[in-house]
Amino acid sequence: MSRVFLEQVGRTVLLMGNEAIARGAVEAGISFASAYPGTPSTEIVETLAKYANVLGIHVEWSINEKVAFEAAYGAAMSGVRALTCMKHVGLNVAADPFMSSAYIGVRGGFVIVTADDVGMWSSQNEQDNRWYGLHAFIPVFEPYSPAEAKELTKEIFDFSEKFEHPVILRTTTRISHARGPVQLGKLRKPVWGEFTKNAERWVVVPAHARKLRLKLLKRWSKIEEAVNNFPFNRIENPGSKKVIIACGITYGHVVDVLREMDKINDITLLKLSSTVPVPRKLVVKAVEDAEEVLVVEELEPIVEDKVKAILQEEGMSAKVHGKDMVPRAGELTLNKVADFLVKFLNVSKQSVPWLGTHQEVSIEVPPRPPTLCPGCPHRATFFALKKAVSKLKMKPVYLGDIGCYTLGVNPPYRVQDTCIEMGGSIGAANGLAVTTKQPMIAIIGDSTFFHAGIPPLINAVYNNTPFLTIILDNRITAMTGHQPHPGTGITASGEPAKIIRPEEIAKSIGVEYIDVVNPFKLDETAEKIAEALKFVEEKRKPAVIVSLRKCALLVISDARKKNIKIPVYRVDLEKCTACTRCYNVFACPAIQVLEDGKAYIDPMLCAGCGDCAQVCPVQAIEPTIKPGKEWEELWW
Amino acid sequence: MVKMNRKYKNVLAVGVGGQGLITFGRVLAEAAILNGTRVLTAEVHGMAQRGGSVVTHIRLGDVESPLIPLNGAHVIVSMELLEAARYINYANRETILILNKRLIRPNIPGVKMPKMDEIIEKIKSIGLKTVILEADELAEEAGSYVSANMVMLGALLGSKILDGFVKLENVEKVISKMPEPWREINIKALKLGYSSYSKNSY
Numbered sequence: 056m057s058r059v060f061l062e063q064v065g066r067t068v069l070l071m072g073n074e075a076i077a078r079g080a081v082e083a084g085i086s087f088a089s090a091y092p093g094t095p096s097t098e099i100v101e102t103l104a105k106y107a108n109v110l111g112i113h114v115e116w117s118i119n120e121k122v123a124f125e126a127a128y129g130a131a132m133s134g135v136r137a138l139t140c141m142k143h144v145g146l147n148v149a150a151d152p153f154m155s156s157a158y159i160g161v162r163g164g165f166v167i168v169t170a171d172d173v174g175m176w177s178s179q180n181e182q183d184n185r186w187y188g189l190h191a192f193i194p195v196f197e198p199y200s201p202a203e204a205k206e207l208t209k210e211i212f213d214f215s216e217k218f219e220h221p222v223i224l225r226t227t228t229r230i231s232h233a234r235g236p237v238q239l240g241k242l243r244k245p246v247w248g249e250f251t252k253n254a255e256r257w258v259v260v261p262a263h264a265r266k267l268r269l270k271l272l273k274r275w276s277k278i279e280e281a282v283n284n285f286p287f288n289r290i291e292n293p294g295s296k297k298v299i300i301a302c303g304i305t306y307g308h309v310v311d312v313l314r315e316m317d318k319i320n321d322i323t324l325l326k327l328s329s330t331v332p333v334p335r336k337l338v339v340k341a342v343e344d345a346e347e348v349l350v351v352e353e354l355e356p357i358v359e360d361k362v363k364a365i366l367q368e369e370g371m372s373a374k375v376h377g378k379d380m381v382p383r384a385g386e387l388t389l390n391k392v393a394d395f396l397v398k399f400l401n402v403s404k405q406s407v408p409w410l411g412t413h414q415e416v417s418i419e420v421p422p423r424p425p426t427l428c429p430g431c432p433h434r435a436t437f438f439a440l441k442k443a444v445s446k447l448k449m450k451p452v453y454l455g456d457i458g459c460y461t462l463g464v465n466p467p468y469r470v471q472d473t474c475i476e477m478g479g480s481i482g483a484a485n486g487l488a489v490t491t492k493q494p495m496i497a498i499i500g501d502s503t504f505f506h507a508g509i510p511p512l513i514n515a516v517y518n519n520t521p522f523l524t525i526i527l528d529n530r531i532t533a534m535t536g537h538q539p540h541p542g543t544g545i546t547a548s549g550e551p552a553k554i555i556r557p558e559e560i561a562k563s564i565g566v567e568y569i570d571v572v573n574p575f576k577l578d579e580t581a582e583k584i585a586e587a588l589k590f591v592e593e594k595r596k597p598a599v600i601v602s603l604r605k606c607a608l609l610v611i612s613d614a615r616k617k618n619i620k621i622p623v624y625r626v627d628l629e630k631c632t633a634c635t636r637c638y639n640v641f642a643c644p645a646i647q648v649l650e651d652g653k654a655y656i657d658p659m660l661c662a663g664c665g666d667c668a669q670v671c672p673v674q675a676i677e678p679t680i681k682p683g684k685e686w687e688e689l690w691w
Numbered sequence: 692m693v694k695m696n697r698k699y700k701n702v703l704a705v706g707v708g709g710q711g712l713i714t715f716g717r718v719l720a721e722a723a724i725l726n727g728t729r730v731l732t733a734e735v736h737g738m739a740q741r742g743g744s745v746v747t748h749i750r751l752g753d754v755e756s757p758l759i760p761l762n763g764a765h766v767i768v769s770m771e772l773l774e775a776a777r778y779i780n781y782a783n784r785e786t787i788l789i790l791n792k793r794l795i796r797p798n799i800p801g802v803k804m805p806k807m808d809e810i811i812e813k814i815k816s817i818g819l820k821t822v823i824l825e826a827d828e829l830a831e832e833a834g835s836y837v838s839a840n841m842v843m844l845g846a847l848l849g850s851k852i853l854d855g856f857v858k859l860e861n862v863e864k865v866i867s868k869m870p871e872p873w874r875e876i877n878i879k880a881l882k883l884g885y886s887s888y889s890k891n892s893y
Contacts (some may be wrong), residue, residue, distance in 0.1 A: 067724060068721075068724065069717070069720050069721045069724050069730070094736055095736060097736075176735055176736075177736070199755070200731070200755070200757075201731075229733055229757055229758065232733065232734050232735065232736055233731060233732060233733045233734075233757040234716070234717065234720055234730075234731070234732040234734070234757075235720075235730065235731045235732070235757070236724050236729065236730065306755070307731075307754075307755035307756035307757070308755075308756045308758070310755040310756070311754055311755050311756045314753075388758055388760065388761075389756055389758055389759075389760035389763070390760045390761050390762075393760070408763075409760045409761070409762040409763035409783065410762070411762060412762075413761050413762040413779075413780040413781070413782065413783070414762075414779045414780060414782045414783070414786075414817055414819070415779065415780070415817075416776040416779050416810075416813050416814055416817060417813055417816075418776060418805045418809065418810060418813050419803075419805070420773055420776045420777045420805075421773065421797050421799065421802050421803060421804065422744075422797065422799070423707065423742075423743055423744040423773065423774070423777075423797040424743055424797070424799070425708065425740065425741035425742055425743030426741060426742040426743070426797075426798040427741070427742075428709075428741060428742060459741065462741065465799075466799065466800050467800045534741075536736065638796075638800075639800040639801055640800070642798055642800055643798075644742050644796075644798035647795075647796050648796060648804070657795075659827070659836045660709075
């Protein structure tokens, strides 16, 4: 995210889709941006935060998507331009204010970015948030490339302001995390807003809301009309018998495949960047001479269904294809697109040079799932937790949550028996601890706790629900790439902030058993967890353990900055008995296996946490240099 | 025989999360822009990065989609051997393989690992032009193992497959904007990689 705001206007630079959106928002003159981090949306606000002070705009990491939405919406109510960004599932959290915002509308342009994770690269589902647009009467715009993402962002701020209505910019992973050339435009200065009182507009009591609903429907008709002339939609090569409608990202895929087939100048292509509402007149014009139409969109048949309805209403007889040819699950690849275009256009497979059988290597390649990093404090907590549980001969259910620690689902730990959504660990424990006789342990990260873990913990105190909550506190939102949160002590734009401690929250809401542990003291942590579990069992009340150690990636990066040497550990091969405990039971990825089964610590990967030395039953593991005080302090 | 369009080049870079594949793609793509070459990349962040299998697509030239099709890579650059084997389905009969001689065990208890020599032999047996170098050692020689990705980038340029798309000097220009000591180390790593491509070709 190097030079998004430092290069000269007019220059073409390489930007990630998310950086391009950030740039577009500032070229549109935003005064306010807020988000909760979530892949693949994170880098938008991260980029803005880095330059917030230089640009004179307010940029914040909000506590969750609902608050981020409300904050940005509040800004837009005051007449300034505002941006809020979230991953697709984040909009579920923000759905309440989202629905109201369509009724109430805005004064300043208000863009809601939903970065949908088609293909579930880093998410629990692949919901299609264009439904939300239909549901709320909020228009949805979709770019197909980083360059278009910037221009589209700018354009829809104008659109939003013109209709005094919120708009959605929907990206997918392959837009947000794609990089491409983007030409930089002029930046527009932020302005101050002023809230103008008008209860009939801003207060959705039923009497007002009924009127606002009628106004909303009128506005929607105007928006339906306006998208017909939206400059990012266009018809290429009009007049062919077969027409392809390409939505958002799929335009690039379709163009590339048509080029390979040498059909790019023969087929009518409707490029659609406004997918909700579907521009009726434009569709009718594009399919005028068509016998067959193929709607190419990822996930749900949102445009397809609408195109079918439009053609029916207009008395047009072209056959409309969509999900009968285009896969509904997962992201589209060029191979998938080529497969269905070969069918739709009735051309030979040979017309696409790369369709056909591919190379194979005749060995069984083991899978490589993501894993907790070397030195990750979560691994230490999990190890101690398993030890505590086995000592008590307990068979608990581990209620998991969203974060790096979800990786605890994998062997050898298997300490995520459920994972539902942000905060769902403590939430579901409120039911499971009541309807079963099994011990329940909710495992949640610090950022997730702040995001959605506090209300269900209050619920547990209020209802006296017996379960243990372990808060894995690494002082940062780690999975999304280290964004600060209320426990970090710094704001998004780098100002010092008050540190809010999870154990103090627990104390203030009345949790009676709270302990803060250092997970790198494996035995001590195991004992403390066992004590807490005994408390829950005996007193039938909630208990909280905060396991506090910084994210190892941060520690390593700090060490490099401060020129502190990492006390890498090594295995004494004379002593090692090849018992496999360090690499199979503790399972640190820095520990490789030699041919005789003995352990070897890869110095390129070792984070110097020293846990393996505690785990080794024959003291064969030792640091190459003695860990100093300044090294220890980096972890707090 | 696969006849690939000549107006673009597809570079698939694969490896293990943490090996610097995102930087690899970014430096190459920025150099392409300095070259006046159109470029699109696609990469993986978040959950997929934590020591998991990672792929970066880099497409140079006349393309609109950031994704490389299976069977469609002109070159596969692999930072790790298992990952080279995993993504071999992106190769066709003309694809060049540039591989780092490194094997990283997936962090799965009791995982059955093929031996390094066996993987290399099996990859070679499919008959593609294959270049294997010790990028980590060369990076160490340049100043830090962290720069192994730049060794691989150097080797990619040394292959000449990107001639007309990206010049070595433009890659150096991009690297020269990095802070010290990385500027110096990465340039050295790049050059070591560049010259070792032909040394390791056969």
